[in-house]
Amino acid sequence: MAHDTIVILTGAGISAESGLGTFRDEGGLWAQHRIEDVATPEGFSRDPDLVHNFYNARRVQAAQATPNAAHDALARLERDHPGEVLIVTQNVDSLHEKAGSRNVLHMHGLLAGALCHTCDHRWTAPDNMAKSDPCPGCGAPATRPDVVWFGEIPYGMDQIYAALSKADLFVAIGTSGEVYPAAAFGQEARQAGAHTVELNLAPSSRVSDFAETHFGPATRIVPDWVARERAR
Numbered sequence: 001m002a003h004d005t006i007v008i009l010t011g012a013g014i015s016a017e018s019g020l021g022t023f024r025d026e027g028g029l030w031a032q033h034r035i036e037d038v039a040t041p042e043g044f045s046r047d048p049d050l051v052h053n054f055y056n057a058r059r060v061q062a063a064q065a066t067p068n069a070a071h072d073a074l075a076r077l078e079r080d081h082p083g084e085v086l087i088v089t090q091n092v093d094s095l096h097e098k099a100g101s102r103n104v105l106h107m108h109g110l111l112a113g114a115l116c117h118t119c120d121h122r123w124t125a126p127d128n129m130a131k132s133d134p135c136p137g138c139g140a141p142a143t144r145p146d147v148v149w150f151g152e153i154p155y156g157m158d159q160i161y162a163a164l165s166k167a168d169l170f171v172a173i174g175t176s177g178e179v180y181p182a183a184a185f186g187q188e189a190r191q192a193g194a195h196t197v198e199l200n201l202a203p204s205s206r207v208s209d210f211a212e213t214h215f216g217p218a219t220r221i222v223p224d225w226v227a228r229e230r231a232r
């Protein structure tokens with residue numbers, strides 16, 4: 001029987017083959033900075049220029065990146081699936097949207113977004129963002145990247161848990177199945193009766209709670225899984 005409602009969580013592992021690194025990788029943009037300096041509210045308060053320069057560079061890098069076969073496969077699934085497909089992503093790039101996915105929730109925000117510290121107004125980020133940029137909503141010079149930092153609450157949690165509670169299938173891609181949020185989301189979906197699948201580069205150290213696991217590069221295992229799901 002086909003799965004009607006599908007919730008897919010994606011993490012850094014799906015964007016890695018598009019050349020976008022994370023703070024866990026060696027080399028690249030993250031290697032030049034400490035997480036507490038560029039990815040926390042305290043770091044932003046201490047040195048907003050440093051933080052803006054970091055995100056301005058990441059925004060340029062993300063804008064140049066192109067979706068890979070894994071993003072393309074998920075867009076095809078959403079297009080062809082008769083039921084609902086929701087992608088919840090931890091990634092701040094726009095590669096799912098570039099691939100054609102429409103139902104995407106960015107729980108950690110978007111590099112392409114700007115947020116007013118004062119009034120929470122959101123707008124499209126300029127190429128070069130600075131704290132002194134006036135907010136289009138209230139005029140305050142309190143512009144920050146619309147990215148969720150360590151210590152801040154992810155976006156859309158009510159909507160995510162509502163979707164998980166009626167999911168028939170939950171798939172975690174490119175994010176460790178044994179840590180938050182994949183582990184917690186998987187547990188929620190399982191309690192709702194969903195089948196759970198983990199697609200990851202390598203097995204995690206302990207036994208997965210997911211009912212089904214496949215390991216390998218995202219550009220291979222995601223298209224393979226989508227093909228199987230479409231054939232159900």
Ligand SMILES: [Zn+2]
Nearest residue numbers: 116119135138
């Ligand atoms: Zn404002």
